[in-house]
């Protein structure tokens with residue numbers, strides 16, 4: 001068993017001018033590939049240690065598995081929830097109704113998610129999430145590469161606010177990147193994730 005870097009559903013320059021080709025290429029080929037490579041080698045090491053009953057070594061490897069596994073998982077979701085300008089559609093049906101119910105309007109949801117995402121301290125992610133127990137929508141943030149499942153939430157839409165996601169283009173002005181990214185959200189993917197999670 002080994003994990004693979006997924007192909008992007010668009011070309012590296014397809015998200016310009018919001019995200020430059022240079023950022024996309026490095027982010028996918030270097031950063032995401034790094035998580036995949038390190039996840040696979042950590043899992044391989046873990047299996048060897050397990051075969052040798054070396055529990056201390058297994059425990060020591062768990063941080064690397066969490067970090068690189070979360071990195072692979074989060075980035076796979078992120079590529080899919082972006083689309084070239086004009087191709088991502090709009091929130092629809094039950095998703096739109098839920099956004100309006102829990103946030104007041106789409107604009108208010110975008111405002112709240114942008115503010116909380118831009119305010120993540122250090123590296124992390126902002127998410128629009130579904131709480132599977134209460135079936136309600138909420139905005140959540142995660143540190144580093146922790147996946148949302150660590151908070152018991154289902155991810156619908158993620159924004160990567162690690163500096164590698166924007167620094168080459170937006171420098172230190174993270175709020176400008178977060179504001180611009182709404183032009184390239186793939187709401188078709190978000191609609192699908194919502195339908196799937198909500199009907200469970």
Ligand code: MN3
Nearest residue numbers: 031160162165
């Ligand atoms: Mn990233």
